[in-house]
Amino acid sequence: MAIIGAGIGGLSAAALLAAKGLRVTVIEKEPVPGGKARTLPVGDTQVAAGPTVFTLRDVFDTIFDACGERLDDHVTTRPAETLARHAWSETERLDLFADPQRSEAAIGDLAGADAARGYRAMRAEAARIYNLLDHSFIRAGKIHLPPQFLFRIGLSRFFELSAARPYETMWKVLGEHFADPRLRQLYARYATYCGSSPFDCPATLMLIAHVEAQGVWLIDGGIAALAKALRTIGERQGASYRFGTAVERIVTSGGKATGVVLASGEQIAADRVIVNADPAALGAGLLGEDARRAVGALKPAKRSLSAMVWLGHTQTSGFELKHHNVFFSPDYAREFGDIAAGRPPVDPTVYICAQDRESFGAAKPDGKERLQIIVNAPANGDARTYSPEEKEQCTQAMRKRLARCGLTLEESWQHRLLTPNDWADFLPGTGGAIYGRVSHGWAASFLRQGTRTRIKGLYCAGGSTHPGAGVPMAALSGQLAARTVMADLTSTRRFLPAAMAGGMSMRSARTENTA
Template sequence: MQRERVIVIGAGVGGLTSAALLAARGFDVTVLEATAAPGGKMRQVDSGGAQIDGGPTVFTMRDVFDAIFDSCGASLDDYLTLTTSTTLARHAWGNDRLDLFADRTASEDAIAAFAGPQEAAGYRRFCAEAKQIFTSLDKPFMRSQRGSPTRLAWEMGKVRFADLLTTRPFQTLWASLGDHFRDPRLRQLFGRYATYCGSSPFLCPGTLMLIAHVEARGVWLLDGGMHALARALERLAVERGAQFRYNAPVAEILVEHGRAAGVRLATGERLTAHSIVCNADPSAIADGRFGAAARGAVTGMTPAQRSHSALVWTAHSKTSGFPLSHHNVFFSDDYPAEFDALAAGKLPSYPTVYICAQDRDDQGVDRGGGPSGRERLQILVNAPANGDGPGFTEAEIDQCQSRMLEITGRAGLSLELPPAATVLSTPATFEALFPSTGGALYGRASHGWAASFRRQGARTLIPGIYCAGGSTHPGAGVPMAALSGGHAVDILLKDHGSMSRSMRTAMPGGISTPAATTAASA
């Protein structure tokens, strides 16, 4: 009996997840990827011969990936080596320094020593509220198909009516943090969680406090970096029968008689399929990047609705002075001014700087520098998503780099950016890789209480075309992109009602998989 073909466009996390789950269920899966490797934004960049993660660097919500591998009859631990991180991140304001830990008591003690016992008490209250918000939204929103605010309220109300009033949808994250912290540095630290989805803490809802609880549940370090996760998902899909074709950009999604019929590659080759999972940004479909016939499948996104982009340096560098951990943040002096500049389409005069020291463990031990004394670094500052416009001048980029080095230098960090071993990615770089985004790395910005409900869901207006990825529901981030791939598969399977009743669902228990018992508590 001939298996039904499904084409997956794009080998980002959402596409890889969909491919593995569908192949495990007997579909004939072909993944078409425009670049030479899997991962999408979770890519590696060759910087002077060193392969450095150029995208996401934080691995959380392990239970999501355990469920994917389990659903495919495999174990995540057989594909990846993961180490639980005890230090979540190191933060610096000039000479002031604060580490946060997986152990909440250790974080409380550190905050008390840093800012006093009242701030430690505020941190306890903040953690309790972040946990409550996460618990309220995990099953009815993140692990469920996209719905309306009314439906979400109904689902939450069935569990606990009081939760309807305590997720802070109408108060900004910055204002919400003021209820817990008086020290502006702590407000700045926890306000930075808004940037995890490319948003401003002055415009996004207080609901995003839940990200703090996501990290508190567990952060892991991956041998081989985050790109190893993409390779693991690729291997899982291949072992279940999926085929991957790289350097194979799709020029058109074919639509016949009102439904998906296949794709046409840039080479002119045509492949037939009645089901297509598109792991590109939905704006690319709406803008006609996949042909005129598919444009009506989704609604587009205006430049004003875009999340932030970034300037990202990947460098094989020598460092000294500051004791880098794996994750490090060097804060600017004026947070409101930083986000005012981004809103105006400009680079911040003095940006907050994130550095992932990929070769270091959470204790700061360099595990892979080698005799050269160099280590692999990803250095990131936020930037507006203007990659499809004039972009930035060389002078503007040079000034931003100088200010970035000034901010890190205030904390005592000396680092080299050797031209032969440093690659800079800009919003224009990301627009070229992910068309119709302007370089926005997180889809829509999470500004305003209704922003999350405006994200594209897995189902589109054209039968047979499904969406997955960090720009679709439930949102940005590696685990969210994986959940979106599971949502796409769930809907596709429902649309194929003839599937065996004995077949397991795309992710056990739907996408309400219980939290991993190995996660750190908070």
């Protein structure tokens, strides 16, 4: 069994399959595990450069339990009391809390009793949507057509399906709950969690608000520490990992995946291959012509958002940061209009993860703290070069938005900037799209790449495949990949019980492993 990529999806699949007794080799081009969940140096410190929000902890508890381990024995976590701090100006601020009653009171204080009632109604609707889709779609295998989904949930729940509101946009439906434009904008931001615009994605994605309301967890060392823990439990089950090793191409024979060829020319035989990379890399032929037909090519217009990401180590003043913070643009429609036109927003919404706030460490004695600052941008990193002048314009636009909300960074701050060009290099075939296929239109969820591909024995996992973007969703994709591989192996043994040359071998989880 070969797994290309040691992102959260690949690491999850590796640990689960090794725990079932399969020989598993994970091949990763980067020197460390985690994929997008990485840290990068800024001066003499490391700053998280990937996902920062950790939800649906039970997904990881399940993975560790299946390997005979406990998550708490590997990473230190605690629930966040404040989900996020939001600001529109120096005087307009709102905290959302793990306690919904505190959130409701805060919303009432900001926008009045009608807004508090709208919050209750929106929260109830988001919960209904999530409960309908959680086990029937999110944690289950991909469904290709809506009738299949109806069959899965049962005809008796037909009218519940329409209540998920797939044919209305998130922006429209949120307007039914909130007359206050600030609250509509706040909850519309959840569309960006899967790299989409709230003006074009279905209202079904309101379920993300419910996911976050169920609990946000803080991790000592960030998501990168979680990736290291997944590698550790995989190793304990017998999986092997080859870092700093790129895969040149996937090998097929007789319409079936038979292994991989490394950039060094070495060939590794494997009768099952999981690709933990954006499926766009497959469709673009970046993993070889043999594998190109495994998935359909993704047109640039179907890409999700990219981002301008500043990794900083600096002093701050004014605004009192929480771990997660959002500073909103005054014109959300213009912001997404700029992105649709292929340019970074002129006056953007800014997200900051203040990694040393509410965490397990503290700012250094010199008062500097680590910040990851994100502004949404178009995924055109393979078609447009961002010049030094444009980078500086984006930096100044970001700083102005923070200043208007009362936050000041040092003038000469230590930082590095990742643009869509950098994301395009890091995520081949994507143009810098961080979240895979964009979730626009009612059919978007059915069009996202599933676990199986058109080539037998070749599977996909990761945040760009079903069930979607985000840390827990990537882990769920790894679970689905592991489950599908085991089901296919069981089917093979049922109909071909005799030993086959080159077939998948089983062994004790503690023995030496090969591909």
